[in-house]
Amino acid sequence: MSELDPVIHAQARLRVVVTLATLADGDRITFPRLQELLAMTPGNLSVHLRKLEDAGYVEIDKTHRGRTPTTLVRLSRRGRRAFEEYTENIRALLDPPAPRETR
């Protein structure tokens, strides 16, 4: 049985990762919109994003749109893969893959 990725396996971060994974590959979302989709406080979201960034799962770009500074967030390739693996592991836990061996 594979271990569940501890970076993803926490309620708040799992919600962040799922939301980012729902975006099309190559899309980035602004911090305030992400916050709105998740209904999280800015501080709370920042903490989780930093942990995800440290793990290399999330890429955060600080740019400018016109004159206003904007923070754009996206799931990295690595993050997307990690989430896919995590989902597979969860599925395997819920529905053990080798039913013949149980008898």
Added chain:
Amino acid sequence: MTTDGDTAPLDAADAMRLIREQRASTARRLEPDPRVHYWPWGFAWLIGFGIYFLRFSPDGRTLVAMPAWLPLTLLFVLLAAAAAVFGVGSARAYRHVAGESARRGSWYGASWGLGFLSLSLILGRVTDSLPHDLAGLLWSALSVALTGALHMAGGAIWLDRTLFRLGVWLTAVNIVGVLAGPGWHALVVSVAGGGGMLVAGALARQRHG
């Protein structure tokens, strides 16, 4: 949910449910009701081409008396209103998302705009020298042809079966209408074309959940 979730216990079933719910709610909020994409156009066609048919009916007749300028003006106002609803709806959903989807959407929007600009410039040059019924047929048939092609292209871009099938349907409806001739074309496009868009919107809505 705003408390720190690091320590919250999470078993596999909870995690699976959370993934499903969060994905569904994000998708719903990023892509609002798909009827916004179809119904404004559907109603514009149904009403606009319907009234055009009543004024410029087959064999040069007039089923309902009204000024000659009214049907086309009304059609263009309805189409402009549909474009506004559609544009505001998509821009609202996609606000604060940057990247490939946004670029895809804006290039697709530009192809509509430029396509219809070039079409109307070309038609404006030639239709004065045509009899009224043929000029009307040319305008509407070419507009529907371009619309059908762009719907098919949109289906190809987003791999959206509903959009692609609607494009095929509009193309077929257009051909039938052109073969039937001036007057009939407006009726066919109104009922089958506009109606087809309403049906496509209802189907997309069902799939969206």
